[in-house]
Amino acid sequence: MGSLLEKIESKNAVIGVVGLGYVGLPLAVEKAKAGYKVIGFDVQQKRVDMVNDGINYIGDVVDEELKQIIQSGQLSATVDYSKIAEVDAVAICVPTPLDKYQQPDTTYVEASGKEIAKFLHPNMLVVLESTTYPGTTEEVLQPILEGTGLKVGEDFYLAYSPERVDPGNKTFNTKNTPKVVGGVSPTCTKVAAAMYRSVLEGDVHEVSSPKIAEMEKILENTFRNINIGLANEMAILCNKMGIDLWEVIEAAKTKPYGFMAFYPGPGLGGHCIPIDPFYLTWKAREYNYHTRLIEVAGEINNEMPNFVVDRTMKILNRYQKSLSGAKVLVLGVAYKKDIDDYRESPVMEIIKLLESYEANFELVDPHISSFRLDNKNYETVALTEEKLKEADLVLITTDHSAFDYQQIGDMSSVIFDTRNAMKDIKSIKAYYEKL
DSSP states (O other), X not given: OHHHHHHHHHTOOEEEEEXXXXXXXXXXXXXXXXXXXXXXXXXXXXXXXXXXXXXXXOTTSOHHHHHHHHHTTSEEEESOXXXXXXXXXEEEOOOOOBOTTSOBOOHHHHHHHHHHHHTOXXXXXXXXXXXXXXXXXXXXXXXXXXXXXXXXXXXXXXXXXXXXXXXXXXXXXXXXXXXXXXXXXXXXXXXXXXXXXXXXXXXEEEXXXXXXXXXXXXXXXXXXXXXXXXXXXXXXXHHHHTOOHHHHHHXXXXXXXXXXXXXXXXXXXXXXXXXXXXXXXXXXXXXXXXXXXXXXXXXXXXXXXXXXXXXXXXXXXXTTOOSTTOEEEEEOOSSSTTOXXXXXXXXXXXXXXXXXXXXXXXXXXXXXXXXXXXXXEEEOOOOOHHHHHHOSEEEEOSOOTTSOHHHHHHHOSEEEESSOTTTTOSOOOSEEEEO
């Protein structure tokens, strides 16, 4: 441990980051900015080439900072995993999706572990950051690494530290968000925590095991999933009762304790909240336990795109128009405001539903020019007065700051706002409904 801690403290350690996506690239940049030599690993040659050319593709990374650390030689990227042999510590930041049966797919974690195992050496630190079910670090990754003959806690160090990236967050980012670290042994925890403390401004909270850290991350996102599910169910009920839920929430927020505001929307998106709770649901079956609350919340949230399209039909019916053939202008493709990330975006399901009803729709998103869904290419269009005037209904699915909501209110004839995006617009000429 001594020599690795000394390398960490003196910034002489070489650090690897496996997976250069929304989590990995910002982490690699922060480690390089902190003074470490960093090698980024990815299976996509295009990503590697972009990083090495100083071309940024992640919103939470500052373009100039990436260029500077690339030019200085602090950060480089490669598809050659043999360079793992050169690193003293490596963080695994690869996807952990669900398969078609809603079960965790640890393929990418296992593949990364096997590549690292080929070049694992004594006094090396391995940290898993990918969100996953409790037990993954010790049940999946540890056996792969110990298959080399090296022993965790003695020859090398292994820990879990969940990523907490919130794309588009203007206040909290990789550098200042508190970190949770749990090692397989106390020594593993100490070494991993030392590395993060040398890089990040946020607190580093040490826990007693990887399972605690893994469960902590699942709890974070399950908490949000369930509370958003409650907000969405309230939206459905309040619509039936003729009550403005958004005003209800604003009133509830005045209580200084015991209430935290969550808001309804067209469904859940992103790689975390819609997916992570199902890791726990799957793992719970091993203990003969059925996570009823989690699954009900998931059902409610997954049903929201259908509710939105159903409401769209009813609004159009007020004007003797059917959804089939109607001109619908969909504002927003990304799963939340001011980002270009459309992973698991509820708008994807809304698109499928609009197509199934043969609606004549166009998509607007200032952050996304094109995307692919079910082997089909889609392109977005610019938001213009003409598009707003031509539309039979304007459907606001993402509340991007770039949208001119006064213009939308003035030029549209019918608006269905699923995000309460127009709450600050005092005068809306269009017929207006919100979720």
